[in-house]
Amino acid sequence: MGLKHVTTVEQLADKKLLSTLMARAAELQAMPLHEYPKPLQDLTICTLFFEPSTRTRLSFETAIQNLGGHLISVENAGTSSSGVKGETLEDTIKTINCYADGIVIRHPEVGSAEEAAKVSDVPIINAGDGAGLHPTQGLLDLYTIQKSKGKIDGLKVAMVGDLLNSRCVHSLVELLALYKIELFLLAPPELKIPESYLKLLKKEGITYHEYEKWEDVIGKVDMLYMTRVQKERFKFIEDYRAIKDSYILTLDLVKQMKKDAIIMSPLPRVNEIEFSIDSDPRAIYFQEVRNGLYARMALLEHIFAN
Numbered sequence: 001m002g003l004k005h006v007t008t009v010e011q012l013a014d015k016k017l018l019s020t021l022m023a024r025a026a027e028l029q030a031m032p033l034h035e036y037p038k039p040l041q042d043l044t045i046c047t048l049f050f051e052p053s054t055r056t057r058l059s060f061e062t063a064i065q066n067l068g069g070h071l072i073s074v075e076n077a078g079t080s081s082s083g084v085k086g087e088t089l090e091d092t093i094k095t096i097n098c099y100a101d102g103i104v105i106r107h108p109e110v111g112s113a114e115e116a117a118k119v120s121d122v123p124i125i126n127a128g129d130g131a132g133l134h135p136t137q138g139l140l141d142l143y144t145i146q147k148s149k150g151k152i153d154g155l156k157v158a159m160v161g162d163l164l165n166s167r168c169v170h171s172l173v174e175l176l177a178l179y180k181i182e183l184f185l186l187a188p189p190e191l192k193i194p195e196s197y198l199k200l201l202k203k204e205g206i207t208y209h210e211y212e213k214w215e216d217v218i219g220k221v222d223m224l225y226m227t228r229v230q231k232e233r234f235k236f237i238e239d240y241r242a243i244k245d246s247y248i249l250t251l252d253l254v255k256q257m258k259k260d261a262i263i264m265s266p267l268p269r270v271n272e273i274e275f276s277i278d279s280d281p282r283a284i285y286f287q288e289v290r291n292g293l294y295a296r297m298a299l300l301e302h303i304f305a306n
Helices: 015-030 055-066 089-097 112-119 135-149 167-176 195-203 237-243 275-279 285-304
Strands: 044-049 070-074 102-107 124-129 156-160 182-186 207-211 223-226 262-264
Touching (some): 015 135, 044 089, 055 070, 055 285, 089 102, 102 285, 112 124, 135 223, 135 262, 135 285, 167 195
Parallel strands (some): 044 070
């Protein structure tokens, strides 16, 4: 179960490894701050973010410091690094190798983390590569489901919104495909999930349904995973405006959900979840944010303590 780089979801797609990481995340979540282990003591980790981030960057940086590590950070690497001068990503990674013992990278290009790993002597962790993958978001989402529902097998899961561009959806689908779930995919035709993920679901024997109407989904599922329509992935603003309001979760829709269903979202929220829903106990997206800290602590510990 040893890991060096975590650039794809495939590197986490092992049920024994996932069980280990989720169990450790739960242990860390129950610990007081002063009892945290310090596997990153005397190590320096760099967070290198070419795209904006709040939750992922801050949770990784908190996790690094909680585990005793030293932190160096480039928040707006797209405008503040030597990439502006024409430096290649490969040269940037080789340079940071001179200072850091590990790199957490977010970059707008699909596959960028894998390219970084090819030239890096230190571990690379993918914190999101464009519309590709976000492995640690998939891990924390799985942990949140397990923690909230007590199981993953047997659940009916709905994913709603921008299934084409959401790296969070792509990552969670890859991990859920390891379990016995039923998947409901609700998206406009322009934002359907890529065919490659449907092929994966078929290969793994996962029952899935593709719908365009709320009524086909809302009262049937145990978990609702809401995503925003990603404005930054559209070439033309008119195309974004035409479908940005396709699926908005309202109080009336929430009333139709199962009493024990949960509502999750990788955030940020634009308008796809009404703010009034936040007070519903089934809305656990801010718990999901909190869980991300412990899932990432567990992963960092696993990489650097083994």
